[in-house]
Amino acid sequence: MNGFRIGAGERERIYASTTDTYDEAADLDLIAIEYALNGEPVVLTTDERVYAARLLDARGLDAGAIAHRIGTAASTVRGWKANGWKRGGASKVAPPRSEPKCGEQRMYRRHLRRGESCDVCRAANSAADRRYRLTGSTKASA
Template sequence: MITGHRVGALPADHLTPDSTGTCYGDIDLIAVERAMNGQPVKLTVAEMLHAARLLSARGLDDAEVGRRLRQGRHAIGEWRRRNWAPPQAPRRTRSPESIDIGNAKHGRSGYMKGCGCQVCRDACAAYNLARKRRRAASADSNTAA
C-alpha cells in the first residue's frame, strides 16, 4: 500500500521535485522524490542524476546527496564535474596489428588466440555465424521430428 499525504501535511524537511507532474520524459518523479528523501528505491541512471542535481541545487553537500541516493560522495562529485551527464561506458580498443600466435595460422576456424587483426576478427565472426546457423538448423529439425 502506498501512503498518501494531504497537501501541506508533509514534514517541513520533506523534499519534492520542482514539478507537480509524475514523470518528465523517462524520469519517474515519484521515485525521484522518494530517493530525495532517503527512502530506498531503485532508480535508473537518469533518475539518479536528476535527483542528485536537484539535491545539490538545494545546497546539500556531496556526502549528504550520496547518503540519500545510496551512492558515494566521490560519485556525486564526479557527476557534478561532468555537468550531470550520464557516465560513458569505456570503449574497448583492439590492436589492428596481428600478433605472434605461434604455429597457428591467422583466421583459422574462428579461434583468435588473443589476436585482434582484421583477418582473425573476420574469421571469428564467420565461424560464430556458421555455428549459430547450425544450432538453429538443429533446433528446427528436433522440433519437426
C-alpha cells in the first residue's frame, strides 16, 4: 500500500536553544526540554515543564496538547498560564491561626504537652467533649 497515516508525516522540529544545552540561572536542561517540545518521552522537573509549556503556548498549542507533550494535566498548564508562567501560585494559603488563650479547648492540649495543669482549660475541654458527644460538633452553638 502506498500511503501513510494522517498526521504521521514529518513535522517541523522545535528547538529550545540553538547554542546552549543548560541554563544555570534557571537550572534548566534545554536538551530535555527540546525532547519534550517534540513529543519525545523524557522526565522533566517542574521548572522545565513550565518553561516548555510557555514555549508551546507561544507556538499556539492548546492546553491539552501542551499537557500531553510535557506529561502533566491541562488544568495545571492553565494554572501556570494564569499565574504568568510561574509555578504554584494558584493555591490559597490559609491565614495563620491566632494564639490560643486559656479557656479554649486547644489551649488544654498545649497544657497537656507541657505537663501543666489548668482548671479553666480542663473545663473548656470537658464542655467541648460533652458538646461533641451530644451534637457531633465541638463548636458552641451561636
